[in-house]
Amino acid sequence: MRKPFTLIELLVVIAIIxxxxxxxxxxxxxxxxxxxxxxxxxxxxxLLKAQQFYALDNRDLMVFTAQQNxxxxxxxxxxxxxxxxxxxxxxxxxxxxxxxxxxxxxxxYGMWRPGGTGGIGYGDQSWKNRRDELGxxxxxxxxxxxxxxxxxxxxLPSGMIIYADSAESPSGKQIAYWxxxxxxxxxxxxxTLHANRANCSFADGHIASLTAEQLHDTALxxxxxxxxxxxxxxxx
Numbered sequence: 001m002r003k004p005f006t007l008i009e010l011l012v013v014i015a016i017i018x019x020x021x022x023x024x025x026x027x028x029x030x031x032x033x034x035x036x037x038x039x040x041x042x043x044x045x046x047l048l049k050a051q052q053f054y055a056l057d058n059r060d061l062m063v064f065t066a067q068q069n070x071x072x073x074x075x076x077x078x079x080x081x082x083x084x085x086x087x088x089x090x091x092x093x094x095x096x097x098x099x100x101x102x103x104x105x106x107x108x109y110g111m112w113r114p115g116g117t118g119g120i121g122y123g124d125q126s127w128k129n130r131r132d133e134l135g136x137x138x139x140x141x142x143x144x145x146x147x148x149x150x151x152x153x154x155x156l157p158s159g160m161i162i163y164a165d166s167a168e169s170p171s172g173k174q175i176a177y178w179x180x181x182x183x184x185x186x187x188x189x190x191x192t193l194h195a196n197r198a199n200c201s202f203a204d205g206h207i208a209s210l211t212a213e214q215l216h217d218t219a220l221x222x223x224x225x226x227x228x229x230x231x232x233x234x235x236x
Contacts, residue, residue: 036096037194037209043091044163044201047109050085051162052151052205054078060152062162062203064111064177067144075111076176094165096193099172106176110166110190112220113177114147116140123147124179126220134160134219149203157203159219164200167191167226180220183232190215190225192233198225 089103115123137153168175197209215222216235
C-alpha cells in the first residue's frame with residue numbers, strides 16, 4: 001500500500017507549480033500580445049486595401065471626407081458603405097486596445113488628417129510648406145466638401161503613413177484621425193500601445209510597427225505620440 005503524501009510534500013508540489021506558473025505567465029502574455037499585434041497589422045492592411053480599391057474607382061483618390069447628400073461622410077463610413085470590402089466592424093478595432101471593444105464612427109484606427117483653410121482648416125498644416133518634398137498630393141475642396149490623397153502625386157509613398165494606432169486622452173479609446181505635429185484638440189494622436197510601438201500602414205501598401213523615434217523618421221516627421229500608458233511624448 002502506497003504511503004500517502006505528507007503535508008510538507010504537498011506544499012512542496014504546490015510551490016513548484018506556483019513557480020512554474022509564474023515563469024510561464026509572462027511568456028503566455030507576450031505570445032498573446034504578439035498575436036494581437038499581428039491581428040492589428042492585418043486590420044490596418046485591410047483598411048489600406050479598401051482605400052486602394054476606392055482610389056481605383058475614384059480618380060486615384062484615397063478619401064478622408066466626402067460630401068454625401070448634403071452631409072459630410074468620413075473615411076470609415078465611405079469605406080464601409082461604398083467599397084463593401086469590410087464585411088464586419090472588427091477591421092476598424094485594435095484587439096490590443098481594451099478601451100475600444102465596440103465600433104462606432106469615431107473610435108477606430110486613426111487616419112492622418114491634413115488641414116486646409118477656412119472652414120476646413122482643422123488638421124495638420126505642416127504639409128503645406130513641404131509640397132516640393134512630399135508631392136502635391138493633398139486634394140481639399142469646399143463645394144462639394146472633399147479631403148483626400150492622390151496616390152500618384154506622392155513623392156514618398158513608402159514613408160507616408162495613412163493609418164496608425166491612435167488614441168484620445170485620457171479615455172484611451174481609438175480615434176479616427178491624428179496630426180503629426182500636434183495633438184488635435186489637445187488630446188488626439190498616434191498611440192504606441194504595442195510595447196511602445198505603433199502599427200502603421202503606408203501608402204505603398206506595407207505595414208510596420210514603429211517606435212516614436214522611428215515615426216519621426218517617416219515622411220510626415222511625426223513629432224507627438226502617446227506612449228503605451230498614454231503619456232504624451234515629443235520627439236524633435
